[in-house]
Amino acid sequence: MALDRTALPIALVIGGGAIEVVRSLQIAGLPCAVVSTPGDATKYSTRCTPVFHWDWTQPLEAHDEALADRLVAWARAQPEPPVLFYSSDQALLFVSRHRDRLQRGFRISIPDAELVEAMADKGLFSNLAERLSLPVPATTVIPPGLGDEPPDLTELGYPLIIKPERRDRGWRHICDQGGVKVKALVIEDEQRLREVWPMLAEMGRTLVAQQFVTGAESAIESYHVYSDSHGEIVAEFTGKKIRTYPLECGFTTSLSITDVADVLHAGRKLVELLDLRGMAKFDYKRAADGQLYLFEINARTSLWNHPGARAGVNIPAAVYADLTGRPRPALAAHPRPVKWVHPKDVLAARAGGMSVGRWLRFAARCEAKAFWSWRDPMPFVGMAASRARVGEFS
Structure with missing residues (x-):
């Protein structure tokens, strides 16, 4: 399916959880398409073109040359080579392992293949951490x-x-x-x-x-970065989890964009040490004595891109600009404090002893909300309806 030939180059997001990446691109006014999992709420968007659905939770072997060729065929039907973003570990590894094939149709920013494997596989990451003396538990x-x-x-x-x-x-x-x-x-x-x-x-x-580094999930802080093809840090911000569900070792349900000096310093040092090119998120946990322990590195887009964009650091938009030869967007040297909330945060808040009324006041004050956009409300409506049917918020 070809898109409007008068448009800017399309940004194609592949992988699970695509909606928050799409939101960051929409904030920058960029045209979006998506190849996401069948249950991803992005499919309800009226401002993002679905190309086809793909189950990214399948074993890596299922994401093969045939899928790469299918994507390249779509890319070649567009007026300009699209920019490819990948929003899950499976999609990251797929793009990395088939980069030569995919580059026949797409513009891609991705770290070195060996580094991608080491960051995506926790066993290999342990070896990398030992070799580079990284501050891991x-x-x-x-x-x-x-x-x-x-x-x-x-x-x-x-x-x-x-x-x-x-x-x-x-x-x-x-x-x-x-x-x-x-x-x-x-x-x-x-x-x-x-x-x-x-x-x-x-x-x-x-x-x-x-x-196990003791402490609540709110002690988890992160560094988010885009380093260009010359190794220059173009865009960066720090963040901190507020709550996860479940409360321990759970998935993020609320977070804040921050500007914390020691996390910035640790992240910049690691970018240099890894000689990183492309996007990445470094996850740390702050121990009781203040020391930051590195847990993992995700070299891809993530849900943090949406609140980061609202805070003034739109990493996907910066990547898009570099790959298409357009001027980089304005990027805040010190991002605004922004909070993001997911509907499931009500469950996390209740589990932590917060009343629903107090949580509603918290959520109303959050500048970024998962799935939500006034100009494109259907992903939120569709998500809420589907989850209400199965009683997920009860």
Whole structure:
């Protein structure tokens, strides 16, 4: 399906959770298209063209040359080469592994292939962290095939967390805690490890065990950056989680855009150390003594791009400008304080003891809201209707 030939080059977003990336592009007035998962609320947008649906939660092998060729065929039907953005780990790895093919039709900014693999795979990331002496918590990589007995993790100390090398359908089944999904399992002691080990062993996957840095999820801070093809930092901001659901090891439901000096300093040092090109998000957790521990790096777009754009640092728009040869957008040296909220935050707030009335006042004051745009309200309406049908907000 060809788009309006009088338009600017299209920005195509692929991967899960595309709507918040689309919002950042819409703020910049850029035309958008999307290849997202069937359940993604982006499909309801009247201001973003759906190309086709694709299940990005499938194993990596499913995102193959045939998919790349299908995307390139669409790209070549456009009046100018589109700019490609990728909003999930599966989409990132797909683009990286098929970059030569995709560059026949798209303009792409992406880090070095070896670095992408090391950042996307938590086992490889552990090796990278050790080689570069990155400030990560003590970590042990658990290979598959250990049998019925769990490994001895006493050197890490309890509590600890266990997470997969990559989150996929298999992990979603394991981590489903009474219908609520978590990013990692918190293991309080050896007895708990023995309880969950049969499920973990059955996965047959490499796992990562890591020392648990105590503190609430609100102690997680992040550095967001776009470094151009010359290694110059073009756009950056810091952020902090407010709440996740569930409250521990959950998914972000509210956050704030910040301007924190030591997080900026740590992020800039890491960009230089990695010789990074492209977009990235560095996740840290601040310990009780103030030290920042690095947890992971996501070299892709994310939900943070929407509130970041409203704070004055529109990273996707800056990438688009560089790849299309257009002037870069104005980028704030010091972003405005902006809060973002997801509808599921009401569940997180209730779990933390906040009344619904108080939460509604908090949400009303948030400058950015997940799915929402006055000019394009249907993604929010469609999302709310579909989730109300299954009682997700009850």
